[in-house]
Amino acid sequence: MTMMITRKFQAVALAAAITLTVPACGQKSGVASQVVVGGVPGQVAADGSIVPGTTAADGSAVGVPGATGGVTGGTPTGGGSTTGGGSTTGGSKTTPSGTGGGGEAPPATAPRSGGGDTTGVTDTTIKVGIHAPVTGAAAIPQQSFEKAVGVYFDMVNKKGGINGRKVEVKFEDDQFRPDTARARCKKFAEQDKVFLIIGGAGADQIDACARYAASASVPYLSAGVHETRPGQAPLSSLSTYFALSLTYEQQTPLLARTYKASYNGQKVAVITADNDSLDNFHGKAVGAIKAAAGSNLAYERRIPKNTTSDAPGIAGEICRSGAKAVVWNASPSSLLNVAKVLTCKVGFIGPGLTNGLNIVAEVGCDNIANARFYSPFPGMDVMRRNAEFVNAYKASNGGSAPDDLGAAIYGVESLVGMILAATGKDLSRESFMATIGKVKQFNNGIYPPTNFSSRFGGTAMHLLRADCSKSEFVTEKVNVRP
Amino acid sequence: MNLPLYEQLAIALTAGVLRGAVYALVALGIVLVFRGSGVFNFAQAEFGTTGLFAAYWALTVQGWSYPVSFAFGMAVAIALGLLTERLVIHPLRDSSRVTLLVGTAGVALAAIGLQFWLFNETLVMSMPKIHDGYFTTPWGAIVTMQELITLGVLAGGAALLALFFRSPSGLAIQAAQQERVASELVGISVRRVSMLTWGIAAALGGLAGILAGPYLTFSAGFLSFGAVGSLLPGFMAAVLAGMRSMPGAVAGGLLVGAIEQLSSLEVFAESIPGAGAMILFVFLLVVLLVRPQGIFVGRAVTA
């Protein structure tokens, strides 16, 4: 896997190098404007938020969400970096302001110029590790991941990289297993010496890798998952962890609201995987639904993460309870199995990084018709109109059309890219994490805007709905705030 | 959701008997092979999964009709059974039974490996049902048409087998299974009988796999230890049948299914994870220690 990605990277780097030797004056202005995204850090606005230039092909709702006070990114200033070290101004040993909330602050050590931990960073490159489940029990197509990884950074590299540095992506398959994820992340940190690690998908894998990354002082970013695990430190206490979207717990008000909006007055069930990491979520979800539904909360149950032979029993109990809506937070394979044997019509509602993937709709329709899942990235109906994404994806993958996994990875990569860019030329792990704490708001137009007043920077989610006439998830609402 | 216990029990037993039909089909194959070759066939369930994969491929990738796909799946299952006989069982015919057991386990693993490999790109596989209907029994159990069809196929298959074993060629098979040398002397080809045995066993496995496939989504190893894991229950049913009795295998399969489904009673489901596996383990120990010669042995038992 690593080899293939590396080889691909080499090819891309070569291509990029050739492009760069071509005088830049020949470039079209459109290209130059896109450089903004990665080439030059967006300016830090007064309220500490950063947003890129709008690049969506049309003025869709996602392009510039209602980010309060967000300022459009800096004007194009050619290739050179003029704001190097910008983020380190005022760098002192004080804790970046604006932190607090549920979690601990990002690390207190602010970068000194030229100091700090610069593992994985050279004058010309930044090494980044991404892990995701390519094989194993995850319902995620292997090809999709291979195609998705590095799309954004390829594009940025072609445009000169981030603050003059090319981003080199290492990708590892975590096989949807926490032990493998930890081993892969260890490899990233100790062998590949990456600067930071990105978790692609899978809560348990993200949890395992995040804990390792904290012990190895490697910044770790992922979409939001759970917040706590019994007997273990909460994720918010990990010194290097940052969630780029709402955690499951933070989404419980959204689930309750969706129930009220679509199923008010009808019976509802809450089904959660029996992972201990979801204990906290389950409690909060049941609480929120009870508050919204009262006695209409007809059934609640924890089920095996990969429900197989128990599926008929669970489906039978759901139907007997009379529930019309099911708040669901368990694996896609469980969802598909239970939905397949349901003998009544129910609407699923849930947080859904993987449950909201189109592969689930393809296989699960019509059993999961109108299932609503909250996702950190919008559906393909929106993403297909994001020209920059579509072009970048096609450019990296020989013209093939993007899928939603491509969007997911692209969204994470571009958000990380923005933070890297905002950190400036003087890049160290400390300065990088300090930037997150200081800037707080990043908005790449795909993920909802972030606000890192705590480790969990998410502020909103996109609501997707399974449209069985198209066999895919369509975007019902964007940037729904709790 | 607090149903009274007797209602829970009625629902569990209904579900158990329906699931038991799959186990019974697998158990029939196991018994048949044991009588024929004295082998514990750990590949029996994988004959089924392989047949299911083939049927699925024919239906969804090739777009063949359901009956044709079904027949194709059966053909592949039978081919795998015959191949196993030819490549593994026959060369090892003089080896000990444990060696043969390792051989069949190897066939199972090979089949699982092939399924993983060839269907690596298809992540979630779902076989359509023959009939989508279902109904609810008066006591609240849900019965799908697919499950009823399986039960019907089991009944029909068992009846056909019973008829077959009363026919001259069936009797010849039984003779060959019991006395190899003597059968050769009176002109029964033990080799051909062995092939026939494995072919029929694989066909039973194929039926189990292709019929149970639509119950849930499936993946590699589906019928061995996947969503409808039937290898262990099938063996338990065969043990109940004293490893010999065909009617016993059917009864044993239904019983094992019912016992396993006791795990869905609230007492178990809410306190013990994976209670089904625990119940099966304890049940197996009790049966083997108390009545190792089986329960449903009938008159088919031989010395």
Add this chain to the structure above:
Amino acid sequence: MSVLEIDDVSIHFGGVKALQHIALRVGEWEIVGIIGPNGAGKTTLFNCITGFYTPTSGTVRYRGKDISNLPVHARTALGLGRTFQNVGLVKNGTVLENLRTAQHLQVGYEPVSGILGAPSTFSEERRVTERAGQILELMNLEDIAHERVTDLPYGMQKRAEIAAVLATDPDVLLLDEPGSGMGPEEADELGDLLLTLRKDFALTIVMIDHHVPLVTRISDYVYCLNFGEVLAEGAPDAVRNHPEVVRAYLGEETV
């Protein structure tokens, strides 16, 4: 007193009455022969004595102690050593290894100390090998010590088997057809050997054999079994000429 006393032993397999009301006594230092046609129950009787079968009724006593319910290995520990009709050796092993294995009960360390490699086990292993060598020497088998049993001719296997049983340090030797497959000369030698062994090892010997001349030559007392019952017993010549015995053997080869 009797070393071995079999009282009223019967054993049934399903409907088949393999032994019926057998009574048998073996005194110290005696050589007792058991003869009888094939299927008479001779080996079954041995199996009852050595513990492979538990009699349906009756008792087996060894030096006054009821051993009817003891397992095979415990009877070996008491001093019952036996050979088998078709060579009871670990056939894939060498003769020497069989003799080492047969000294199982004489090995002076616990299995756990053996696995842990306690220093004393090494010297003990050497002693076991030496003793095996001594027995082989006595039996004139030292040349085949390193031969695999299965590679040896049948007569050699039979002798090696006796050596292996001797290695278990028995008081009573139960020999199941030691002379099978031997010509008259070899059988004669075997008779001499058994007499010598009795003297050297202070042995009591019970033996089953079809070689009636061999049995009558060396036995002190002979039992003849037929259809699971004692047909005749007494001094060798008396039994040999007993009319019932002659009738039972009629048509049978009496080498």
Add this chain to the structure above:
Amino acid sequence: MSAPTSPSSEAPDATLDLPTVEEELWSAPEDAESERFRPSRAGWFARGALWAVLAWFVLAFPVNFLSPFTLGVSDVSAASEAAIFAIVGLSLNVLLGYAGQISLGHQAFVGIGAFTSAYVVVNLDLAFWFAVAVASTLGLVQAAVLGAISLRLTGLYFALVTLAFGSFAQQTIFAIPKLTGGEGGKEAPRPALFDSDYRYYFLCLAFLAVVLFLDWRLTRSKAGRALMALRENPRVASSYGINVKAYTLIAFAVSGLFAGLAGALMAHHDEVIVAQKFGFNLALLFVLMTVVGGLRSRSGVVIGSAFFALLGSGHLLELLEPLTTNVFRFSLHDFLTGTIGLPIEFVALVVGPILLLLTITKYPGGIGQQIAPIREWMLGHRFDIHAGKVKEVEVDDVRA
């Protein structure tokens, strides 16, 4: 043994009678060897050189000492896993090779050892060494208990019991989040001294050496002789005074001890140990690597186990890659993943069973038999290409 009622009467030959090379056990003691072959001075030198290469490969190569190319942390970690798998292989070899009992639930023994050790370190806050001891002891006890129950049964039925036990452990015991941390797995920290993967590798090697020593002493002492005898012929064994049941139990206990130890090492190797790891596939892989390695051949089992560990994790192919691409101008990796579309993760699953079937039908001695000539030569004997080709004969049942 009265009227035959137990299932044993239906399955009389329950032992695995693969004709194999049996190292050392049945070979002649050295002092008894009449005319000993003595290698020449050059012969000694050649043997010494090969031993040195072997020692370098095991001890120095993984830590990049005098290496042609650099191995990284993940490679060393894979090497540790290979050593752990070797312990598992030796554990199964005691049961399958020495006692002739097949276990299809060995992944459960290993898994219970793993979670026990993790639990002792994390929840009870006790030392790693103590945890390893507890895990090994628990492995011993559970194997002995299961063995005691199963002693009333014979080979084939024992396979069923282990199969059921494996699925029970996997679906019930491993699903208790308090013990196993649920799907997220359980932390299993290493002792500070062995935190580095390089050091942990040597720790695993040390434990492998201990297991090899115990296994060697087992086969060279009375317990091993007893097992060999009872496997080939329980009736002869019992007439030698061997308590067949007790010694079968000893085999179970030793096997369980090794499996528990391997589990503990595996837990702290992974540092996060997950129940998912201990599926039925793993049980089959264990049987496969032991049989392919060559039953009753220590060196064969170790090589076979390490082979499958490295094949499964993809490191073997990665190691071979520079060799094949530079020497043969052929990329095995590209061939597998590209040409025939077999992802690396599945290579072991596809290649393994083929090797297994080839082994039991064509080369029953496995790797142990293949390497016998070299092994014998290295031990100072004459080079004999036919070494180890001793055919075990079919043993006709001794009628008692």
